[in-house]
Amino acid sequence: MTEFSSLPDLPVKPVLGEVADALAEHGTTVLVAPPGTGKTTLVPLALAERGLRVVVAEPRRLATRAAARRMAELLGEEVGGTVGYSVRGEHRRGARTRVEVVTSGLLVRRLQSDPELSDVDVVVLDECHERHLDADLLLALLLDARDGLRPDLRLLATSATLAATRASEVLGGAPVLHAEARTFPVEHRYLPPNRRERIEACVARAVRTALDEQDGDVLAFLPGAGEIRRTAAALADLSDVDVLPLHGRLPHAQQDSALRQGKRRKVVLATAVAESSLTVPGVRAVVDSGLSRVSRVDTRRGLAGLATVRVSRAAADQRAGRAGRQGPGFAYRCWPEHEHSTLPAFAEPEIRTAELTRLALELACWGTPDGTALTWWDEPPAGPLAAGQQVLRGLGALTADGAVTGRGARLAELGLHPRLARALLDGAERAGARTASEVVALLDDDTVTDESDVDSALSRLRRGGPGSDRWRRESRRLAERVHGTGRGGSAAEVVAFAYPERVARRRAADSPIYLMAAGTAVELPAGSPLRHAEWLAVAVADRAPGAAHGTVRLAAPIDEALARRVAAALHSTRDEVGWTGGDVRAVRAERIGAITVDSRPLREPDPALLRAALLDGLCQDGLGMLAWSQDATRLRHRIGFLHEALGEPWPAVDDESLLSRADSWLEPELSRARGRADLARISAGGGLRRLLPWDRAARFDALAPESVEVPSGSRIKIDYSGERPVLPVKVQEVFGWRQVPLLADGRVPLLLHLLSPAGRPAAVTADLESFWTTGYPQVRADLRGRYPKHSWPDDPTTATPTRRTRRST
Numbered sequence: 001m002t003e004f005s006s007l008p009d010l011p012v013k014p015v016l017g018e019v020a021d022a023l024a025e026h027g028t029t030v031l032v033a034p035p036g037t038g039k040t041t042l043v044p045l046a047l048a049e050r051g052l053r054v055v056v057a058e059p060r061r062l063a064t065r066a067a068a069r070r071m072a073e074l075l076g077e078e079v080g081g082t083v084g085y086s087v088r089g090e091h092r093r094g095a096r097t098r099v100e101v102v103t104s105g106l107l108v109r110r111l112q113s114d115p116e117l118s119d120v121d122v123v124v125l126d127e128c129h130e131r132h133l134d135a136d137l138l139l140a141l142l143l144d145a146r147d148g149l150r151p152d153l154r155l156l157a158t159s160a161t162l163a164a165t166r167a168s169e170v171l172g173g174a175p176v177l178h179a180e181a182r183t184f185p186v187e188h189r190y191l192p193p194n195r196r197e198r199i200e201a202c203v204a205r206a207v208r209t210a211l212d213e214q215d216g217d218v219l220a221f222l223p224g225a226g227e228i229r230r231t232a233a234a235l236a237d238l239s240d241v242d243v244l245p246l247h248g249r250l251p252h253a254q255q256d257s258a259l260r261q262g263k264r265r266k267v268v269l270a271t272a273v274a275e276s277s278l279t280v281p282g283v284r285a286v287v288d289s290g291l292s293r294v295s296r297v298d299t300r301r302g303l304a305g306l307a308t309v310r311v312s313r314a315a316a317d318q319r320a321g322r323a324g325r326q327g328p329g330f331a332y333r334c335w336p337e338h339e340h341s342t343l344p345a346f347a348e349p350e351i352r353t354a355e356l357t358r359l360a361l362e363l364a365c366w367g368t369p370d371g372t373a374l375t376w377w378d379e380p381p382a383g384p385l386a387a388g389q390q391v392l393r394g395l396g397a398l399t400a401d402g403a404v405t406g407r408g409a410r411l412a413e414l415g416l417h418p419r420l421a422r423a424l425l426d427g428a429e430r431a432g433a434r435t436a437s438e439v440v441a442l443l444d445d446d447t448v449t450d451e452s453d454v455d456s457a458l459s460r461l462r463r464g465g466p467g468s469d470r471w472r473r474e475s476r477r478l479a480e481r482v483h484g485t486g487r488g489g490s491a492a493e494v495v496a497f498a499y500p501e502r503v504a505r506r507r508a509a510d511s512p513i514y515l516m517a518a519g520t521a522v523e524l525p526a527g528s529p530l531r532h533a534e535w536l537a538v539a540v541a542d543r544a545p546g547a548a549h550g551t552v553r554l555a556a557p558i559d560e561a562l563a564r565r566v567a568a569a570l571h572s573t574r575d576e577v578g579w580t581g582g583d584v585r586a587v588r589a590e591r592i593g594a595i596t597v598d599s600r601p602l603r604e605p606d607p608a609l610l611r612a613a614l615l616d617g618l619c620q621d622g623l624g625m626l627a628w629s630q631d632a633t634r635l636r637h638r639i640g641f642l643h644e645a646l647g648e649p650w651p652a653v654d655d656e657s658l659l660s661r662a663d664s665w666l667e668p669e670l671s672r673a674r675g676r677a678d679l680a681r682i683s684a685g686g687g688l689r690r691l692l693p694w695d696r697a698a699r700f701d702a703l704a705p706e707s708v709e710v711p712s713g714s715r716i717k718i719d720y721s722g723e724r725p726v727l728p729v730k731v732q733e734v735f736g737w738r739q740v741p742l743l744a745d746g747r748v749p750l751l752l753h754l755l756s757p758a759g760r761p762a763a764v765t766a767d768l769e770s771f772w773t774t775g776y777p778q779v780r781a782d783l784r785g786r787y788p789k790h791s792w793p794d795d796p797t798t799a800t801p802t803r804r805t806r807r808s809t
Helices: 013-026 042-049 061-075 104-113 133-148 164-170 199-213 225-234 252-259 313-324 337-342 357-366 382-394 406-413 418-431 433-443 454-462 468-479 491-498 560-566 607-621 630-646 655-660 676-680 684-689 697-703 768-783
Strands: 028-032 054-058 083-087 090-092 099-103 122-125 154-159 176-178 186-190 217-221 242-246 266-270 283-288 291-298 303-310 329-333 503-506 513-516 521-523 535-542 550-558 571-580 583-592 595-601 707-709 715-717 726-730 751-755 761-765
Touching (some): 013 042, 028 164, 042 099, 042 154, 099 104, 199 217, 242 252, 283 313, 313 329, 418 491, 433 491, 454 468, 503 560, 571 607, 607 655, 715 726
Parallel strands (some): 028 154, 028 176, 054 099, 122 154
Antiparallel strands (some): 291 303, 571 583, 751 761
């Protein structure tokens, strides 16, 4: 019998033997095959036919179940026989199971407890190109296990659009095999949203167009469950078409219905789960919203969660390709055609954008807290990894040097995000296992509620509202993992255990804006039932680009006592002395993180803190707060002139320089000051005198004299405020002067601004001898007609200077 003859004739079948042989020879292999070729189903079965025990790692639970079911159907069996699967909280496998499909996250946990994977021969890493965080971590851990404990463990990376060269490098120079798909051409049409049209309305309009223009079923891609619900509502009037949602949080029966060929035409409204891991039969038209939901973290603001982003060109092409599986197809894209080229070429790997607390815990459990001992596709970024480690230390999961604690190992075993695991354990001790598990099941599923109030959401789910079946199953499973008997707590306390830094207090009476302990401001949506609460435990919050505040999506009301208890690690009491609102503010402040709980004035603030506040005030509001007389201002200009002309040790006296050494030249007055009023009484001139170099202060008046005596006998002040020192003087007062005075040890000539009898500028010169010869005749001709009663001698070098500018009668 021909090898693998029992398997269906799908495009990947011709390379099945090559795949098995390459794994046997090299231990690692890369298989690149488009969607629909059978790589997810035929390859594991072919390897099992050769007697190998195979584990297939899928990035999503929905794909895990679908792949196992499809393989079992090919064998004519039920799931749980030769083919089984495992997802969190659900297992279907038995003693005969040779192929098990598991989620990547679950296989990470299995690898942590059994690093040798003693009952596995081959691990198939499916859809590696999607670059999910758990998948990247799993690959790194498997490579480490293979290098040390299991050199015989075989690794196969499969993908539809894999960067094959890089994958081969990561897998130690693995051979790359290709399987070609039988595909049909797909025509692209662009139907962008109309002005102010929501994306759901645009997708619904495109679906109607596809149904009118094409035969077969329609597959529409939307970013999340909320958009799917709203699009389904917009298509509710379609009487001859089945509109079916498809996402990972649906009950199994609904997922299966969307993946089966029906008797009527159907419209499948799916998330990105249908891009590559699943085959939706009968599709001849694809509608693409152009959006996807991905993990994002805003470390600075303490917000982490899911963000809606534009898809990559690679993802858009893969989505469109779903329409060309069984014949020529059509793809309707909900964006302008000219914007297609602006889409990113590939999606950003999740490890670069996601919150890394869970990854940090897994690395600590593996014994390499910083991950540097591992081989990565992309290394975890240092900043987010450090932030995750800080969170874990706050939860008691890591020691100061990054080693996992016993509590940390227990948190990891629960298979939840460490925050939720902590809420489950500690919440069970306070509120009881049932309440804790119900709240954690709610927080771990972003699709079970659109409400902003945790208590209201729980009440609806307990009454059997939408999503309650799945929520109940998960609640029961979690309750079985803990043994707390507490009865004195509440649902809100469990929320706060998960996110103590998101405890929030209203900023002002009747304000919808709250300040979280982490320092980020968040706002309740209009009409929220929580608007009367003084304190909140915020479970979910996000921030739209450009928005001034984050938005609360899910929270519970709490009181101050609960906030103090659950966020005790963030509690502090300290004296705060600072410059606020234009003056010194000295208080003893009690805080929970950034939230001020109580504040009382300090009568005797620490002198060092007071001094720092005053200096900060000078930097903020400027040196103009000091007492600046005209003499002080002129003194500053004179010192500045010498610094420019002679340099050190004559000091710079610009604002920046004076502020940088204010604590020296303003003493001792600064030590006695307590606020703005005291600063206003400090003489700036007295302080500036202290800046004069002590060994040259005696020569200051000679180098930069305040005034000079002119030939008329007048003593006139020099203006040092400009780029050069200036002497404003009437022409008649300098008759007989042949040279201007020199300043700064003869280096800088004084610039004369020669004035008319009325005090208006007539000429500017620093070279009197040249001026008398060439400039004065013109000035004399211009002015003596206007001022005939004044002295305008032919030879000013020999004329008698006079303060009285009029001739004697």
